[in-house]
Amino acid sequence: MIEPELHDIGKFIDYKATGIKHNLENYPLQLTTDTWKGIVEHHCSPNFDRYPACPDTFKLCIADDLASSFSRYSVERGEGSLTEEEDPYDFSIYKIWNPSNQIMKQSFITSFEGIKEIYSFLAKNPTAEEFFVQYNDWLKKRAEDAKRGQNITSLYTHSKLTGQFFRILTSDNSSFSLIPEELKGLANKEVDNLRKQKKNKWKLSIVQCQINFAQTPMRARDMNVFKIQESLIECIRKELPDNVFFSTSNELVLIVPDAQEVLTKLRKKVGELGFWLKITYAETQLSAIKPQLEEIQGNKQIALYPELPKEISPPICELCQLSKAKEQPWIDEESGIREFICERCWKIREAGSLLPKFVDWEKMEQNPDVCWVKVWLDYRMLLSALKKLYKEYLEKTKAKIPQDIDIKFPIISEFNQDYKEFLSDLQDNICRNFDLKSIQEILPDFVAIKINSLSEIRLILSIYQETFEKYFPKFYEVDSPLKLSIVVSNIKFPFSEVWRLLSDVTSEVNVHTIGKGAIHLKGKDVRAFLEINLPSKTLLHKLTQISKISSKLGRITLYDKRDRDFLRYEPLRRAIAQFGYKNVLTYAKIMSD
Amino acid sequence: MSFLEYQLKSEAICFGERIKKGTYRPTAMTIPYSQITGALRAFFGRQNIHAAGCIVNYAQKGYLNFSPKDNVTGTSKLPVTTEVLINMEGKVFVVKNEDTVDFPNNFSLMIGALRTRGLGVAQLKKIREIEMIDKGQFLKHGILNTRIPLEHLDKFEVIFDEKRMTPVYGYLFKPTSISTGDYVLSLFEGSEVRGPEFLLKELLS
Numbered sequence A: 001m002i003e004p005e006l007h008d009i010g011k012f013i014d015y016k017a018t019g020i021k022h023n024l025e026n027y028p029l030q031l032t033t034d035t036w037k038g039i040v041e042h043h044c045s046p047n048f049d050r051y052p053a054c055p056d057t058f059k060l061c062i063a064d065d066l067a068s069s070f071s072r073y074s075v076e077r078g079e080g081s082l083t084e085e086e087d088p089y090d091f092s093i094y095k096i097w098n099p100s101n102q103i104m105k106q107s108f109i110t111s112f113e114g115i116k117e118i119y120s121f122l123a124k125n126p127t128a129e130e131f132f133v134q135y136n137d138w139l140k141k142r143a144e145d146a147k148r149g150q151n152i153t154s155l156y157t158h159s160k161l162t163g164q165f166f167r168i169l170t171s172d173n174s175s176f177s178l179i180p181e182e183l184k185g186l187a188n189k190e191v192d193n194l195r196k197q198k199k200n201k202w203k204l205s206i207v208q209c210q211i212n213f214a215q216t217p218m219r220a221r222d223m224n225v226f227k228i229q230e231s232l233i234e235c236i237r238k239e240l241p242d243n244v245f246f247s248t249s250n251e252l253v254l255i256v257p258d259a260q261e262v263l264t265k266l267r268k269k270v271g272e273l274g275f276w277l278k279i280t281y282a283e284t285q286l287s288a289i290k291p292q293l294e295e296i297q298g299n300k301q302i303a304l305y306p307e308l309p310k311e312i313s314p315p316i317c318e319l320c321q322l323s324k325a326k327e328q329p330w331i332d333e334e335s336g337i338r339e340f341i342c343e344r345c346w347k348i349r350e351a352g353s354l355l356p357k358f359v360d361w362e363k364m365e366q367n368p369d370v371c372w373v374k375v376w377l378d379y380r381m382l383l384s385a386l387k388k389l390y391k392e393y394l395e396k397t398k399a400k401i402p403q404d405i406d407i408k409f410p411i412i413s414e415f416n417q418d419y420k421e422f423l424s425d426l427q428d429n430i431c432r433n434f435d436l437k438s439i440q441e442i443l444p445d446f447v448a449i450k451i452n453s454l455s456e457i458r459l460i461l462s463i464y465q466e467t468f469e470k471y472f473p474k475f476y477e478v479d480s481p482l483k484l485s486i487v488v489s490n491i492k493f494p495f496s497e498v499w500r501l502l503s504d505v506t507s508e509v510n511v512h513t514i515g516k517g518a519i520h521l522k523g524k525d526v527r528a529f530l531e532i533n534l535p536s537k538t539l540l541h542k543l544t545q546i547s548k549i550s551s552k553l554g555r556i557t558l559y560d561k562r563d564r565d566f567l568r569y570e571p572l573r574r575a576i577a578q579f580g581y582k583n584v585l586t587y588a589k590i591m592s593d
Numbered sequence B: 001m002s003f004l005e006y007q008l009k010s011e012a013i014c015f016g017e018r019i020k021k022g023t024y025r026p027t028a029m030t031i032p033y034s035q036i037t038g039a040l041r042a043f044f045g046r047q048n049i050h051a052a053g054c055i056v057n058y059a060q061k062g063y064l065n066f067s068p069k070d071n072v073t074g075t076s077k078l079p080v081t082t083e084v085l086i087n088m089e090g091k092v093f094v095v096k097n098e099d100t101v102d103f104p105n106n107f108s109l110m111i112g113a114l115r116t117r118g119l120g121v122a123q124l125k126k127i128r129e130i131e132m133i134d135k136g137q138f139l140k141h142g143i144l145n146t147r148i149p150l151e152h153l154d155k156f157e158v159i160f161d162e163k164r165m166t167p168v169y170g171y172l173f174k175p176t177s178i179s180t181g182d183y184v185l186s187l188f189e190g191s192e193v194r195g196p197e198f199l200l201k202e203l204l205s
Helices: A034-040 A055-066 A112-123 A128-141 A155-171 A188-201 A220-239 A259-273 A343-350 A356-363 A379-396 A409-433 A456-471 A473-477 A495-502 A523-530 A537-549 A551-559 A567-579 A581-591 B033-044 B150-156
Strands: A203-213 A244-247 A251-256 A275-285 A300-304 A369-377 A439-443 A446-451 A482-490 A509-513 A517-521 B002-013 B051-066 B080-095 B106-110 B121-131 B139-144 B169-175 B181-187 B192-196 B200-203
Touching: A034 A055, A034 A112, A055 A155, A055 A188, A128 A155, A155 A251, A155 A409, A188 A275, A203 A220, A203 A259, A220 A244, A220 A251, A220 A259, A220 A343, A220 A356, A220 A439, A244 A409, A251 A259, A259 A275, A259 A300, A356 A439, A356 A446, A369 A409, A369 A456, A369 A495, A379 A409, A379 A473, A409 A439, A409 A446, A409 A456, A446 A456, A456 A473, A456 A482, A456 A509, A456 A523, A456 A581, A473 A523, A482 A495, A509 A581, A517 A523, A517 A581, A523 A567, A537 A551, A537 A567, A537 A581, A551 A567, A551 A581, A567 A581, B002 B051, B033 B051, B033 B106, B033 B169, B080 B121, B080 B150, B150 B181, B150 B192, B192 B200
Parallel strands: A482 A509
Antiparallel strands: A203 A251, A203 A275, A244 A251, A275 A300, A369 A446, A369 A482, A439 A446, A509 A517, B002 B080, B002 B121, B051 B080, B106 B121, B139 B192, B139 B200, B169 B181
């Protein structure tokens, strides 16, 4: 059986230094394994003598094409192109959201000794997992295509995606039918024509699925809904490992041969959990698949709900308000409060303490303040930001810019890996700076921190800004698809309101402190904002107390030349000119705590 | 088809949703069909009234703690925190028919939760009459800004195609007598529909 992920293993070999082509067709020793066959036959182009001769290598050739980050022949050099000397190949990846300055002029293997090692490895007929373990570093460092302008995804992502596409194409022989006779006796050019023909004939569906819950979490145990949402995503990823091409904590993008089959599966899961899904899907030829679903003709938007009766006689579930509540109320042991909730919400509450620290915090005598930190990723904005950044990169390389730059699946998949690393790094950094007992991870992009003082928000903002700059510095130059929401509230404050404020992502960085005000900033302004030279705590306290009476009075005080502290307020006045009065006043209130 | 547009102003109002956890009553951030229609029917004593509305702005959100008293035992129950919109301004659209044609230009009514505690005093002022002349131009594709039961969508000329549009479903209370009622399936704010522009918060395509 072919291990499709290994098809580009030959790209570790530097062609200029060794003369060995990446499909290894001109290496003196040849193996007879299926994987080797896949490697030598995965191209049909005049640059190679060997080409697909059986259905599996033919489908591998198409999978390779689908998993490449650009339309293979679309990026050409324009007028005034750089010469080959000035414009060398760059084997390192240029991440358009986080470009590195390093240039790799050669691939990793420049001698026959190295090639022998690759050959020996392949002779063991390794699995894809073994391949990723053995060559993880190289795969992540080496660009899939070394031409500048095209080196925007790693060989790692490309290999993974080729494997996924290959298994999709080989798992359904009726949708992607190809009999060996169709390839019999065909020359290289004819196979290439057949490849184009099949790419226009075979179809795939792209399904974008956003998971929403109707529940209004009120008790700590109701927050289990987030964990159940996370497990639903995990469950879909496990059931359809080859079909998920992008995922966040509440969103998935899948590629499937038949959308209806997946929708049926999702409908069943939705019915069990009581979530509702917003789904956009579109079917198109292989040659036209792209992550921008709204650009595909005939795309459809639907919502999947659990079964909803036309009428419900009371009592209705108090949490989700979408089902009839059980006749037997849920009774709180401590207060005796009776709540009418439905079977599904009851199950969520009964699932135990999936988020145990909330239960402890709720029991604390002095109800503590909690800082809720949520990172949002907007899929549409992501595509548009990547498109802008890619265009900028092409301009830099003096490539002829195609009218419609396509952001393809490998780029968003590459981004997805960095995004997950970013979230994990962000949580690690938070854990390093706060007591572990004070941190409750809810989702990879959602964390709650028990704080002692509002001024700790400054530290959280600083951690976010540093981590963001490490991973996505280029997003400062475009409308960032990443948004940060911070809400500080008392643990007893209703979570429904916290969630509403967390969902308010009017700016790139949003901070709401209940009863104190809000801060809305552009991501690139955060550093300067945190460096505002604040006057003493006494002065901040004075300003806070005045603005409690009236925020306008607070403003007047700042600009009142007769005020004895007029000069000492100068840094605040400068900050107001840059960031606005409301932002600065809220910050002053936070820092005076 | 015609609609009467009213401006609704209230100093403190709560379009109460169901009490959560026995202690917290949030407010809807729109004016649902069930609440405004119920209030108008009670005020005018007529049945063929259909209205829906939306919130235009409010000064701030406040919280009112109130402990209901058990009249039988004379003891107070656990206090309920109610979300209150302070200095709220909204718009109400009433379907014009034989029961609504003579609605006064200005009137006050009580609407929403905790009316016995002074919340929900609202002044309504007629702004204009909206007449649908050309249906094609009148109806727009967009995001609904109110809550309307499915069974009453046609009264507002709201078209919802289940196969092509994305709904946000919920249930609204429909009284069947003075003390009983059922919850009926409804479209909530955020649903994709085709309808009069004044009921939409955002236009699509």
